[in-house]
Amino acid sequence: MQTDLTINGHTYALNADQRTTLLDALRQHLGLTGAKKGCDHGQCGACTVLVNGRRINSCLTLACMHDGDEIVTIEGIGSEEDLSALQQAFMSEDGFQCGYCTPGQICSATAMLEEVKAGWPSHVSDSLDGKPRLSDEEISERMSGNLCRCACYPNIVAAIRSASEASS
Amino acid sequence: MTAHVKMDAPDRRNRLDAMAQGVIGEPLDRSEGALKVSGKAVYAHEWPVEGLCHAVLVRAAISRGTVTRIDKAPVEAMDGVLAVIDDDRLLRNPAQGTANKAPVQGPRKIFYIGQPLAVVVAESFEQARHAAQQLVVETEAADAVLDPEAETLEHERPKGKQTSQGDLDQAMGAAAFSIDEVYRTPGHSSAPMEPHAAIASWDGDRLTVRASCQMLKYNRNELADALGIKPENVRILAPYVGGGFGSKLGIAHDAVAASIAARAVGRPVALALSRRQVFETTMRRSESRQRVRLAADAEGRLTGIGHAALVSQLPGEKFSEPVTQATHFLYAAKNREIVHEIVRLNLTCAGSVRAPGEAIGMTVLETAMDELAIKAGIDPVELRKRNIPETDPEGDKPFSSHMLASALDRGAKLFDWQRRNPVPRSTRDGEWLIGLGMSSAARVNMLAEAEAIVTLSAGGVRIESDMTDIGTGTYTVLAQVAAEMLGQPMQSVTTVLGDTDLPPGPGSGGSWGASSTGSAVFAACEDIRKCLAEKLGCVEEELTLKDGHAVTANRRVPLAELLADGPISVRGVIEPGKTSKEVRQSTFGAFFAEVAVNEVTAEVRVRRMLGVFAAGRILNAKTARSQCLGGMTFGIGMALTEELIHDPRTGAIVNRDFAEYHLPVNADVPQLEVDFLEERDPWASPIQAKGIGELGISGAAASINNAIFNACGVRVRDYPATLDKILAGL
Ligand code: FES
Ligand code: FES
Numbered sequence: 071m072q073t074d075l076t077i078n079g080h081t082y083a084l085n086a087d088q089r090t091t092l093l094d095a096l097r098q099h100l101g102l103t104g105a106k107k108g109c110d111h112g113q114c115g116a117c118t119v120l121v122n123g124r125r126i127n128s129c130l131t132l133a134c135m136h137d138g139d140e141i142v143t144i145e146g147i148g149s150e151e152d153l154s155a156l157q158q159a160f161m162s163e164d165g166f167q168c169g170y171c172t173p174g175q176i177c178s179a180t181a182m183l184e185e186v187k188a189g190w191p192s193h194v195s196d197s198l199d200g201k202p203r204l205s206d207e208e209i210s211e212r213m214s215g216n217l218c219r220c221a222c223y224p225n226i227v228a229a230i231r232s233a234s235e236a237s238s
Numbered sequence: 239m240t241a242h243v244k245m246d247a248p249d250r251r252n253r254l255d256a257m258a259q260g261v262i263g264e265p266l267d268r269s270e271g272a273l274k275v276s277g278k279a280v281y282a283h284e285w286p287v288e289g290l291c292h293a294v295l296v297r298a299a300i301s302r303g304t305v306t307r308i309d310k311a312p313v314e315a316m317d318g319v320l321a322v323i324d325d326d327r328l329l330r331n332p333a334q335g336t337a338n339k340a341p342v343q344g345p346r347k348i349f350y351i352g353q354p355l356a357v358v359v360a361e362s363f364e365q366a367r368h369a370a371q372q373l374v375v376e377t378e379a380a381d382a383v384l385d386p387e388a389e390t391l392e393h394e395r396p397k398g399k400q401t402s403q404g405d406l407d408q409a410m411g412a413a414a415f416s417i418d419e420v421y422r423t424p425g426h427s428s429a430p431m432e433p434h435a436a437i438a439s440w441d442g443d444r445l446t447v448r449a450s451c452q453m454l455k456y457n458r459n460e461l462a463d464a465l466g467i468k469p470e471n472v473r474i475l476a477p478y479v480g481g482g483f484g485s486k487l488g489i490a491h492d493a494v495a496a497s498i499a500a501r502a503v504g505r506p507v508a509l510a511l512s513r514r515q516v517f518e519t520t521m522r523r524s525e526s527r528q529r530v531r532l533a534a535d536a537e538g539r540l541t542g543i544g545h546a547a548l549v550s551q552l553p554g555e556k557f558s559e560p561v562t563q564a565t566h567f568l569y570a571a572k573n574r575e576i577v578h579e580i581v582r583l584n585l586t587c588a589g590s591v592r593a594p595g596e597a598i599g600m601t602v603l604e605t606a607m608d609e610l611a612i613k614a615g616i617d618p619v620e621l622r623k624r625n626i627p628e629t630d631p632e633g634d635k636p637f638s639s640h641m642l643a644s645a646l647d648r649g650a651k652l653f654d655w656q657r658r659n660p661v662p663r664s665t666r667d668g669e670w671l672i673g674l675g676m677s678s679a680a681r682v683n684m685l686a687e688a689e690a691i692v693t694l695s696a697g698g699v700r701i702e703s704d705m706t707d708i709g710t711g712t713y714t715v716l717a718q719v720a721a722e723m724l725g726q727p728m729q730s731v732t733t734v735l736g737d738t739d740l741p742p743g744p745g746s747g748g749s750w751g752a753s754s755t756g757s758a759v760f761a762a763c764e765d766i767r768k769c770l771a772e773k774l775g776c777v778e779e780e781l782t783l784k785d786g787h788a789v790t791a792n793r794r795v796p797l798a799e800l801l802a803d804g805p806i807s808v809r810g811v812i813e814p815g816k817t818s819k820e821v822r823q824s825t826f827g828a829f830f831a832e833v834a835v836n837e838v839t840a841e842v843r844v845r846r847m848l849g850v851f852a853a854g855r856i857l858n859a860k861t862a863r864s865q866c867l868g869g870m871t872f873g874i875g876m877a878l879t880e881e882l883i884h885d886p887r888t889g890a891i892v893n894r895d896f897a898e899y900h901l902p903v904n905a906d907v908p909q910l911e912v913d914f915l916e917e918r919d920p921w922a923s924p925i926q927a928k929g930i931g932e933l934g935i936s937g938a939a940a941s942i943n944n945a946i947f948n949a950c951g952v953r954v955r956d957y958p959a960t961l962d963k964i965l966a967g968l
Binding site: 087101102103104105106108109110113143144149150158162166173211213215216219227 | 710
């Protein structure tokens with residue numbers, strides 16, 4: 071069936087099986103292999119992309135449910151020649167090793183910083199209202215849906231901290 | 239030209255230190271970093287291959303038995319299905335690391351739940367998955383052997399794996415202080431984030447496989463042997479590998495099944511294991527039962543060490559977890575008894591998971607040492623220092639270098655160890671009990687045969703090897719060695735890896751990749767330097783290369799000028815020699831951890847953790863540190879959450895996904911600290927570097943478990959230290 075998607079500012083008319091997840095649509099049908107498949111079950115975060123500005127696990131949703139949606143993948147966050155501040159910070163803090171969880175980490179962090187700006191609290195926030203301060207504990211908590219077996223967690227936290235400090 | 243170096247004598251020249259470029263050891267960003275952060279690095283399942291179709295495995299639902307019938311016809315008739323294959327060449331289990339030949343094959347006899355029995359190929363992944371679910375495989379079940387500690391099981395005791403020296407029983411009887419305890423560690427899964435995957439395509443008799451593999455030189459032979467074709471007809475490409483941690487050492491189901499399927503349907507085939515399949519059909523670390531006996535005199539000097547390990551494996555597999563690998567040399571004691579026993583079970587194949595042996599053996603030994611320190615009333619750091627041997631306690635070989643004492647001292651100082659109150663339950667923060675613990679780190683060091691071609695041209699340097707970078711930093715560190723030796727800025731060095739058409743490296747495993755392949759690159763570069771020196775009429779030692787220029791006796795010549803008549807290309811070969819046998823080689827270190835144990839819920843939080851490591855020359859301080867962070871985090875998982883749980887009735891792994899097999903997540907890991915000791919080990923390699931990828935896990939979990947005891951007085955001898963086990967003792 072046909073689904074119209076806007077991905078990284080480009081429109082795509084996707085013709086795929088109804089069972090095709092958004093993740094498989096990106097990887098198998100549209101050549102956007104930046105989003106990774108680590109579990110296909112919503113348990114690792116490797117497939118994180120932004121749908122209408124929010125981070126989601128693209129393996130847990132069917133492509134045909136996204137007719138008309140605006141999707142941003144790692145390819146839309148920044149290219150090799152023009153990296154975003156977060157991508158740059160992941161490089162300098164060594165926030166990855168094998169790199170497989172990395173696009174998911176960066177998409178997730180991109181949306182997470184917006185959530186903090188919007189005042190969304192987390193499990194470790196001092197209160198439910200007010201502006202959460204982006205402590206290391208907040209970053210770790212909010213990034214815990216993105217597994218990294220190479221275990222670059224301290225560096226991921228450092229990268230997000232430095233990118234957000236640089237932007238504010 | 240070939241530059242062949244056999245490591246028959248220590249290399250004390252420290253040539254890299256005499257170079258001028260100033261990049262070796264520096265904390266440089268990864269060369270391939272921009273590709274990875276922008277999603278442009280291409281992993282196995284992502285290659286744009288024309289006409290690709292998809293395959294999905296069908297697997298055994300029983301632990302032991304035979305396949306009596308596969309009802310192919312209804313599935314073959316399904317939409318999009320191209321083939322249903324139960325070829326005799328399908329693997330029973332993946333090959334072990336460095337096997338170099340096919341593992342046990344054949345999908346008729348079932349040895350464990352999850353064993354691949356057939357593969358369904360279809361136009362799309364969705365069709366293949368659906369069809370695979372519909373395939374009816376009839377089986378006849380036999381009694382499975384599932385409990386490693388069942389009393390009726392025969393215990394194999396391989397001759398070469400037992401050590402007996404002196405009289406341990408007598409030492410135990412005469413000891414002022416002694417420990418005799420049984421510890422257990424559960425099975426673990428490597429769980430790399432990229433599931434095993436392959437795309438196979440045939441061109442006549444030639445097979446190309448894009449796969450997620452750690453050791454291409456071996457994998458090519460394993461794949462060829464499994465398929466019954468010539469290795470020359472096989473090409474494997476793996477420029478980017480999404481982690482391995484041992485699980486991708488040998489060729490696995492994905493590559494073999496995809497190759498068979500691609501041949502059968504005459505089109506390229508992609509096959510990725512699902513996460514559940516990764517848990518159930520690739521290697522698990524064996525569970526272990528370990529009895530440790532320690533006998534010490536009144537000063538805490540060990541007089542006896544006993545370490546008896548029981549591990550499990552499938553029938554017919556040679557590998558068994560070398561639990562006591564470091565016990566042989568870590569501490570001095572005249573009387574020693576090391577026992578290695580194996581039982582054969584119908585569970586997923588046991589194989590290498592990061593630091594096979596030390597990961598669990600050091601962890602248990604170091605837990606026992608903590609118990610001894612407490613019994614003897616000696617500080618745990620001091621106890622270890624008192625027992626460092628002068629030479630290998632089992633044969634008197636000298637150590638190539640021994641940095642344990644320095645690591646212990648440095649760690650104690652950095653961690654402010656003196657603040658620790660040795661009495662459990664004496665430090666509190668609200669409802670949290672705070673404790674400090676430590677452990678030693680050790681991992682055997684190995685050099686492996688490796689080759690690389692280095693080409694210096696007017697445009698820069700090119701390095702080629704079939705070596706892999708599985709997150710280990712290979713691209714970057716090889717470039718640093720060449721840039722340093724040949725006086726090039728890093729941007730001028732191109733490193734091409736992960737292609738069996740290139741010179742064979744040893745692959746990533748056993749922590750040997752960087753030191754071995756780095757040495758091959760070094761050997762090639764030394765020869766290139768000699769050529770340049772000859773052109774300039776000086777000796778190599780007097781030649782300075784920096785920023786693309788050669789300097790000698792006040793002359794500064796652009797390299798491009800010297801290379802005007804063409805590039806210089808040298809194949810560097812490193813071969814292990816006498817230094818691997820004449821001395822005992824190991825990396826050493828120490829872990830320190832601070833934990834908080836909740837007095838109400840028994841939840842454990844790691845608050846601080848430090849690792850101090852000595853691994854010879856550090857080639858890149860940034861990527862080496864990251865490797866250690868990774869190892870230490872594996873240690874946190876081992877200490878607190880990671881455990882493969884088998885259903886005792888069927889053998890099925892019940893926690894075969896990330897929701898139930900608990901890897902540490904970001905919130906479980908504090909800002910870990912890593913400190914490297916300055917070291918050059920001349921026996922290890924001509925670049926004086928040793929392995930670093932596994933040292934960070936080798937003993938790490940014990941520091942956390944020992945800290946739990948210090949916090950709350952509960953000793954967990956059955957890893958991991960989950961809430962239920964702690965709560966029972968609170
Ligand atoms: S692949 Fe989607 S969460 Fe793991
Ligand atoms: S970088 Fe390898 S899993 Fe995160």
